[in-house]
Each structure stands twice: as C-alpha cells, then as structure tokens.
Amino acid sequence: MNKGAESVGGTCPVTIVGGGLAGCIMAWALREHGREVLLLDRGDELTASRVAAGIVNPVTGPKLTKSWRFEELWPAALGFYTSIEEQTGRQIFHQMPLVRLLDSGQQVDKWNKRLQTPGYAECLAACPLDPGKYLKSEYGALTFDRAGYLDIREFINLTRDMLGDHWRKGELLEAADDGITLFCEGIAGGSNPLFEWMSFKPAKGEILTLHIAGLAQDRIINRGGVWLLPVGGEQFRCGATYDWGCSDSKPTPEGRQVIEKRLDRLLQLPHEVVDHQAAVRPVVRESKLLCGMHPAHDRIGFFNGLGSKGVLNAPFFARNFADYLCGHGVIDPEVDLRGNI
Ligand SMILES: Cc1cc2nc3c(=O)[nH]c(=O)nc-3n(C[C@H](O)[C@H](O)[C@H](O)COP(=O)(O)OP(=O)(O)OC[C@H]3O[C@@H](n4cnc5c(N)ncnc54)[C@H](O)[C@@H]3O)c2cc1C
Incomplete structure (x- = not known):
C-alpha cells in the first residue's frame, strides 16, 4: 500500500x-x-x-574553483556542527585556516582573475599566514579562513x-x-x-597518516592535489588519491607512491608513514x-x-x-x- x-x-x-x-x-x-x-x-x-x-576547503582544484554554493553551505555546516557541539559538550568541527600554495605563474594569473568574481575575495583571511621555510611556496600562497575539518x-x-x-x-x-x-x-x-x-560512480581514495616533526600544526596545507591535515602529536593526514571506477578498500603501493610524490612538491621536511587506508567515495x-x-x-x-x-x-x-x-x-x-x- x-x-x-x-x-x-x-x-x-x-x-x-x-x-x-x-x-x-x-x-x-x-x-x-x-x-x-x-x-x-x-x-x-x-x-x-x-x-x-x-576537510572543508572553500577553493579547490588546479583552477582554484570556489565550492558550489559555498556562501550558503558554509554557514549552514558551521551552524549545524556547532549546534551538536552545544548539545553534547564535545568538539567535532575544528575551524582552521587553510594555506593554499600556488603551483605556477598561470595559477597566480588565474587567481587574480578569480578575484574579479564576487565571492572569491571573501574567502581570503584578513591576516594571511606565512608559509614558512618548510613549505615549497615559490609562487606564493593564499590563506582561506572559512575552512576546517570535521x-x-x-x-x-x-x-x-x-x-x-x-x-x-x-x-x-x-x-x-x-x-x-x-x-x-x-x-x-x-x-x-x-x-x-x-x-553510482565509485571513486576510491587512499590516504596516509604521517609523522612530521617540526611542521606547524595550526593550519591545513594544500598544493597540487595533495593536502596535509594536522591531527595532533606531530601527525598529519595526507591525501588523497582518486581512482575512478575502483570500488575496493585496499591500500596499494601505487596509491602511497602517488601521494608521497605529490607531497614532495609541497614539503621540505622528512616524513614517516604511520598508517595507510583506503575507502570508496559515493559519487552519483x-x-x-x-x-x-x-x-x-x-x-x-x-x-x-x-x-x-x-x-x-x-x-x-x-x-x-x-x-x-x-x-x-x-x-x-x-x-x-x-x-x-
Ligand atoms: C580517502 C577519502 C578522503 C576523503 N576526504 C574528505 C574530506 O576531506 N572532506 C569531505 O567532505 N569528504 C571527504 N571524503 C568523502 C566523504 O568521506 C564521503 O562523502 C562521506 O563520508 C560519505 O558518507 P556516507 O554516509 O554517504 O557513506 P559511508 O561513509 O559509506 O556510510 C554508509 C554507511 O551505511 C552502511 N550501510 C550501507 N548499506 C547498508 C545496508 N543496506 N544496511 C545497513 N547499513 C548499510 C555502511 O556500513 C556505512 O556505515 C573522503 C573520502 C575518502 C575515501
């Protein structure tokens, strides 16, 4: 019935x-x-x-594209998680600046054009963070403050x-x-x-947990398809691969290699891999x-x-x-x- x-x-x-x-x-x-x-x-x-x-990242991909309907979705997400924190007394959402390292002169030009589109400048933090000596930031960096992780x-x-x-x-x-x-x-x-x-279009993702001594733990860092998320105790999540059409949850040596290779373009410090996981994103x-x-x-x-x-x-x-x-x-x-x- x-x-x-x-x-x-x-x-x-x-x-x-x-x-x-x-x-x-x-x-x-x-x-x-x-x-x-x-x-x-x-x-x-x-x-x-x-x-x-x-992670919540307001501007993503090589084309530095603002996330879909970000102006509506960001306050809704923040309000939602904050309300749960108030009800439970436990923190689940960690608002944290995200430093985006630029990859090329073309990307710098792209960003300057983006700034003429409404909504992009608003993503930038009033006080940009200095990427510091351990990151490869030859083309400069942007700091977004409407970012963080759940x-x-x-x-x-x-x-x-x-x-x-x-x-x-x-x-x-x-x-x-x-x-x-x-x-x-x-x-x-x-x-x-x-x-x-x-x-359904399965999109397998592999992700590493790294130990990196000496790297600032107050920000998320992103460059060229790889990011580092500090999770405490000098540990960082680092990822992630995109393997379209693959629907198993097995970490692979190839996945690890892809992430570590990309990490080389971002970081000037040694790292140690302490964990490696994989799962499948639901894409429809x-x-x-x-x-x-x-x-x-x-x-x-x-x-x-x-x-x-x-x-x-x-x-x-x-x-x-x-x-x-x-x-x-x-x-x-x-x-x-x-x-x-
Ligand atoms: C490596 C990686 C990194 C990612 N990073 C980010 C990120 O930084 N930011 C972000 O926003 N997203 C990220 N994602 C994507 C994000 O994880 C997913 O969008 C989201 O978690 C999907 O949640 P879901 O509840 O739809 O699916 P799932 O997490 O798959 O949950 C489905 C649940 O339903 C259960 N289930 C399924 N069928 C049945 C059934 N018939 N009966 C009972 N139980 C059932 C399963 O056991 C599971 O517990 C990432 C994903 C991966 C793999």
Whole structure:
C-alpha cells in the first residue's frame, strides 16, 4: 500500500539505513523536528566516513574553483556542527585556516582573475599566514579562513550515543514495514535493487597518516592535489588519491607512491608513514549530492552522493530534506532526486 501522503509531513517513524556521515546528519536533522528515528548500520569498518579527512576547503582544484554554493553551505555546516557541539559538550568541527600554495605563474594569473568574481575575495583571511621555510611556496600562497575539518568518527560516535537503543547493528535491504525508510548507504547503495537505475560512480581514495616533526600544526596545507591535515602529536593526514571506477578498500603501493610524490612538491621536511587506508567515495550522477523520495515509492527516501565534499554539503540539504519530510517546504530542485533522474 502506498502510504506516501500520510508519511511525508506526518509523524510516522523514520528508519535510516546507514550510519555514515549522511545517515548521522539526517538523524540529527530529523531529531530537530522531534521525529522518531531508528538507525540501522551494518558496521563496516572501512567506509568513506571512517577513513575520510573531513576537510572543508572553500577553493579547490588546479583552477582554484570556489565550492558550489559555498556562501550558503558554509554557514549552514558551521551552524549545524556547532549546534551538536552545544548539545553534547564535545568538539567535532575544528575551524582552521587553510594555506593554499600556488603551483605556477598561470595559477597566480588565474587567481587574480578569480578575484574579479564576487565571492572569491571573501574567502581570503584578513591576516594571511606565512608559509614558512618548510613549505615549497615559490609562487606564493593564499590563506582561506572559512575552512576546517570535521572529526567524522567522533561525530558518528556522538550520533550513536544520542540515539541510544535507536541505533542498531543490522542490514536492511528493503523498506521497513512502517513509516519512511531513508537509504543513506554510501557506495553500497550501488548494489541496492531499489536504486539500480541510479548510476553510482565509485571513486576510491587512499590516504596516509604521517609523522612530521617540526611542521606547524595550526593550519591545513594544500598544493597540487595533495593536502596535509594536522591531527595532533606531530601527525598529519595526507591525501588523497582518486581512482575512478575502483570500488575496493585496499591500500596499494601505487596509491602511497602517488601521494608521497605529490607531497614532495609541497614539503621540505622528512616524513614517516604511520598508517595507510583506503575507502570508496559515493559519487552519483553528475557528482552532486541527491536527496528526496524514490520516484516510484513515496515511503522510500534517498540521501547519497556526498562525493568528496560531504562535510560541507550535507548539513544544508539534510535540514532541507528533514523539513520536507516534516511537512515544511519543498526539496531544493538542484538536489531533488525526483527532478534529477
Ligand atoms: C580517502 C577519502 C578522503 C576523503 N576526504 C574528505 C574530506 O576531506 N572532506 C569531505 O567532505 N569528504 C571527504 N571524503 C568523502 C566523504 O568521506 C564521503 O562523502 C562521506 O563520508 C560519505 O558518507 P556516507 O554516509 O554517504 O557513506 P559511508 O561513509 O559509506 O556510510 C554508509 C554507511 O551505511 C552502511 N550501510 C550501507 N548499506 C547498508 C545496508 N543496506 N544496511 C545497513 N547499513 C548499510 C555502511 O556500513 C556505512 O556505515 C573522503 C573520502 C575518502 C575515501
């Protein structure tokens, strides 16, 4: 029976399938409406959320492109994580400047042109940081202050604590008997028959943890497809590779080599590799997050495709989707599943 009309906008329970970044953010967003939530997670250890660095970077790629809808998504993300910190008394989001080292004279020219476009100059910190003697900064550096990282593992732990016995270990492959079922399965969504028409594009990423003595630990550093994120105790996460179409979670010698080679263009200090992990980013369609109701089932929802910018993008659209599920407003047309298939 199609219970859609009663479910959306009603008070029926919501079952969330998947306890990664997407499912956890949806759980908090629905809780803001007082909606009853049950989350089922099968407990995979090497998921994108458990391996990711969690960085928010306002300007990315060789073309120095401002992140999509950054002006809206950044305050929404910051407000969302801050609200959880206030409720739990635990810090999960670490706002931290990001120093972007430029690669070439062409890139310097590109940035100067970018500055004529509204929104770019606003990303720059009022007080730029000096890259210092250990970084290769022959073409100069930019400092962005609307940046930082989410400790995603800690966020998942807080969500589990918040849900108590409403977080259960288990797997669900079809809609729950009652209420709405929201599939937040990450790359595993690609093998869910309910979404077999959706083209998932796995993007494996490898990431290293390094020990680097003597490098400043108060900033994220980025250059030429590699970044260093300080995580305390002279340790840094460093990544990440992009291996399109690859969907295993095995670290490889080739992946490590790619990262270390790129690191050579950035750092003048020795490093020691202390860990090496890999996981698969969930990318769908045109590499953008999609959410909303299944085109043929009004009690089945979808929140996926967080790609490489889930930390920045997910909070705004989770709140939008939760509002819709609780009877307020419509889903943003740019991400609405039903309008983008
Ligand atoms: C190396 C690497 C670095 C990254 N760095 C960043 C970064 O710096 N910044 C950023 O924003 N993003 C980054 N990402 C991307 C980010 O990790 C993802 O966008 C995000 O974590 C995806 O979250 P998710 O919840 O959609 O998927 P997942 O993390 O895969 O979570 C899905 C969960 O659902 C569970 N599950 C799946 N199917 C079922 C089922 N049928 N029943 C029960 N449970 C199920 C899985 O076990 C898993 O726990 C990175 C990713 C990688 C791999």
